[in-house]
Amino acid sequence: MAGGNDLKVLGVWTSPFVIRVRIVLNLKGLAYEYVEEDLGNKSALLLGSNPVHKSVPVLLHAGRAINESQVILQYIDEVWAGTGPAVLPADPYERAVARFWGAYIDDKVESAWLGMLFRCANEEERAAAVARAREALDALEGAFRDCSRGRPFFGGDDIGFVDAVLGGYLGWFGAVGRIIGSRLIDPARTPLLAAWEDRFRAADVAKGVVPDDLDKMLAFLQTLRAMNYAK
Ligand SMILES: N[C@@H](CCC(=O)N[C@@H](CS)C(=O)NCC(=O)O)C(=O)O
CATH class of the missing domain: 3.40.30.10 (Glutaredoxin)
Structure with missing residues (x-):
């Protein structure tokens, strides 16, 4: 370090x-x-x-x-341009594409995340938010195919901007998975993204940062709901 x-x-x-x-x-x-x-x-x-x-x-x-x-x-x-791997691609077009997907994630995935966990009054509303999340993940499956070009991450051989933006949600995706009884990033529907999730979770940079204690996450969710978080 x-x-x-x-x-x-x-x-x-x-x-x-x-x-x-x-x-x-x-x-x-x-x-x-x-x-x-x-x-x-x-x-x-x-x-x-x-x-x-x-x-x-x-x-x-x-x-x-x-x-x-x-x-x-x-x-x-x-x-820190000269320290460690670059986060955004060097090519201006590829940088624009990465920023586009970063904005897309915080538009579509964030709103679905809030809907799945905080803004659902009943299971029907949660299911609608899960469906919205999976639609956004369908688009990200295509983004992953185009950006990664057969390599392990959106950023290529290393974790980059889009990986970090989406990877930040994986702790909560795990908690949602526990609630709905299936993986949010469905390996049958979005296989490239499901394999990306496994690689991302296993990466050293994610260890100890992406939460994996689902019981602790769900307990924290109750605290946030009690605070009326995200209303
Ligand atoms: N667009 C912001 C979103 C940050 C955000 O929503 N943070 C939440 C925690 S997940 C927060 O601090 N909320 C303030 C509050 O609850 O009062 C970013 O990307 O930094």
């Missing part, structure tokens, strides 16, 4: 947005301090660092705050 960069991440351990930032810091081999926030009682540092959205993640680099996870990923890639 490269130290001495004065990096601090304000986060919540289950947040897909925080997880993707930690994955990219790991990918770059950058040491950082991680500070767990309580969304029910946000710290003065969080409120002062992200006064617009008051959300995590916040990356503090030498005391200066960078907000919004996809902006943070691009910042890390630019500042």
Whole structure:
């Protein structure tokens, strides 16, 4: 790990947005301090660092705050361009494609994620959100085929931008799988993406960052629901 960069991440351990930032810091081999926030009682540092959205993640680099996870990923890639693998592709067209899919994931997958876990009043509403998630995953199956060109990740041989953006959701996908009794990324329907999920979960940069304790995730879900999170 490269130290001495004065990096601090304000986060919540289950947040897909925080997880993707930690994955990219790991990918770059950058040491950082991680500070767990309580969304029910946000710290003065969080409120002062992200006064617009008051959300995590916040990356503090030498005391200066960078907000919004996809902006943070691009910042890390630019500042530490010479350290570790590139997060975004070098080619401008491929960079545009990666940014397109990153935006797609936070549009379609995020809304389905909120629907599956937080905004469903009954099992019928949850099933509708699962169907929306699987439709988005169908599109991502095609994206994976085009971006990876037979290699293991969206980013090619290494985990890259789209991998980190989508990979941040895998902890919650596991929890959804437990609730619905089947894998959200269905190997029969989206086989390339299901194989990608297995590879991503096994990657060193994901270990200890993508949550795999489903009981703990589901207990945390109850806490968030009690807080009326994401209403
Ligand atoms: N678009 C933001 C989303 C961040 C976000 O929604 N974070 C949640 C945690 S998963 C949060 O901090 N919510 C603030 C709150 O609950 O008050 C990003 O990509 O960073």
